Amino acid sequence: MTIPGRPDFWGKLWNAQRQRRTRLGLALAVWRDRMPAPMLPVDDPVFPFARAILEEVEPWICACAVPLIPFLAEGAAGMVAMERLIRYLPDDLPILLDARWRDPASAGAYLRAAFEVWGADAVTVAPELPAEAVPQGAANGAIFWWAREAPEAEIAGRHARAARARGLLAGLAYSTPLSVPEDLRWVALEVQDPADLSRMAGGPPPAVVFVGEPILYASRRMDFREAARRAAERWAQQLAAWLPVDAPDPQGERRASG
Numbered sequence: 001m002t003i004p005g006r007p008d009f010w011g012k013l014w015n016a017q018r019q020r021r022t023r024l025g026l027a028l029a030v031w032r033d034r035m036p037a038p039m040l041p042v043d044d045p046v047f048p049f050a051r052a053i054l055e056e057v058e059p060w061i062c063a064c065a066v067p068l069i070p071f072l073a074e075g076a077a078g079m080v081a082m083e084r085l086i087r088y089l090p091d092d093l094p095i096l097l098d099a100r101w102r103d104p105a106s107a108g109a110y111l112r113a114a115f116e117v118w119g120a121d122a123v124t125v126a127p128e129l130p131a132e133a134v135p136q137g138a139a140n141g142a143i144f145w146w147a148r149e150a151p152e153a154e155i156a157g158r159h160a161r162a163a164r165a166r167g168l169l170a171g172l173a174y175s176t177p178l179s180v181p182e183d184l185r186w187v188a189l190e191v192q193d194p195a196d197l198s199r200m201a202g203g204p205p206p207a208v209v210f211v212g213e214p215i216l217y218a219s220r221r222m223d224f225r226e227a228a229r230r231a232a233e234r235w236a237q238q239l240a241a242w243l244p245v246d247a248p249d250p251q252g253e254r255r256a257s258g
Contacts, residue, residue, distance in 0.1 A: 008169055009121040009142035010185075012094040013207060016062040017245045019092070023205070024236045025063035026054070027098070027190065027212030028085065029070050034217050036224035046074055046081040051088060053216055056225045057232035064089050065189065065210045066120070068099040086118050094121040096210070098173075098189065100146045102126040104133035115141040124173050124189075127152040131162035131170070144173035144187060153178045160184055171207075180204045194235070197242040205243045211235050 017023065030046050039045045039052075054064075071082035089095055097120040101110045107129060114120040122142035125134075134143055143163060145156035156172055161184065163170035172186040177199045180186055188196075188206040192214060200206055215235065219227030 009094050009096075010169065010207075012092065012121055013063060016093055020059070020062050021240070021245050022060060022062050022236045023207070023209050023239050023243050023245055024061050024232065025065055025096075025187075025208040025210040026057060026061045026215060026232070027065040027067065027210040028053075028216070029067045029212045030081075030216065031070050032074065034213075034220075036217070036220040036222075038222055038224065044077050044081065046071070046078060047084045047088075050081075050085050052225055053228050054088070056229040057215060058090060060229075060232040060236040061093065063094045063096065063208045063210070065096040065098050065212075067212075068097065083118065086120070096120065096122040096124065096144070096187070096208075098124045098146075100124045100126050102129060104130055107133040108135045111135060111141065111143075122169075127156035127159070129159065131159045131166065131168075134163055134166075134168060136166060136168075142169040142171060144171050146173040146175070146189070147178065148175045150178060157181055157184060174206075180206075194238050197238055201242045209235075209239060209243070 028050050030050050032046065035045060035049050039049045042048055066082060066086060071078040074081065086095060097114045097118065099110065101107055107125070111123065111134065114123045120141065122144060124144045124146045127145055127147045129145070145160045147153040147156040153174065160170040160172055172184050173189050174186060175190045177196055180203045182204055185207050188200065188209045191209050191211050215228050215231045218224070218231040
């Protein structure tokens with residue numbers, strides 16, 4: 001699954017952060033029943049809504065996360081919308097496909113679909129997915145073991161370290177503030193409350209803080225575009241205060257590459 005000439009997840013991320021000076025990522029969890037009223041009459045509104053939001057907030061973000069489940073919930077039309085969205089995303093922004101895959105037997109097929117078919121730069125997997133289920137050739141894409149609770153985080157960390165020992169780009173993805181090990185890079189998913197940023201600042205910082213609903217659904221009225229832009233700007237400012245972007249440190253690069 002190595003794609004010659006294609007930068008890995010970390011390379012794209014550092015470049016985007018140096019240019020945009022932010023750790024803010026946009027989580028594109030597009031649910032039809034949460035869309036603003038002006039989008040409801042649109043046929044197949046998932047992609048048009050996501051595109052409208054991206055047009056407003058793109059200057060404020062350094063990465064995008066695409067959760068698989070909201071698109072699966074729309075059936076075939078949702079999967080088409082997801083493919084269109086991934087193709088539409090700026091080439092310089094790394095893409096995280098958030099599926100939290102659990103099945104070891106089909107993990108190779110999942111990674112091929114994510115990296116080779118859809119063009120994602122990183123994926124999430126469930127905490128219990130063994131590192132041995134990840135094909136050795138998955139060298140371009142980063143794999144983040146996801147966890148929500150402390151017991152899951154311990155298991156996820158063990159598998160991420162084992163994957164890193166095999167030469168893979170491995171890290172952690174947390175949905176809630178948890179104790180972060182010093183030796184693994186991590187990303188924050190589903191961040192809802194700006195108060196979480198102060199807790200994150202107390203330990204190794206997340207590489208990216210993905211915010212979805214507070215930006216996507218900042219308004220359900222005609223001003224939803226402007227509201228999304230204002231929300232993204234506020235989050236970027238708060239992140240700059242708590243978790244400023246600095247040049248990647250040598251220790252961080254070693255954690256990222258193993």
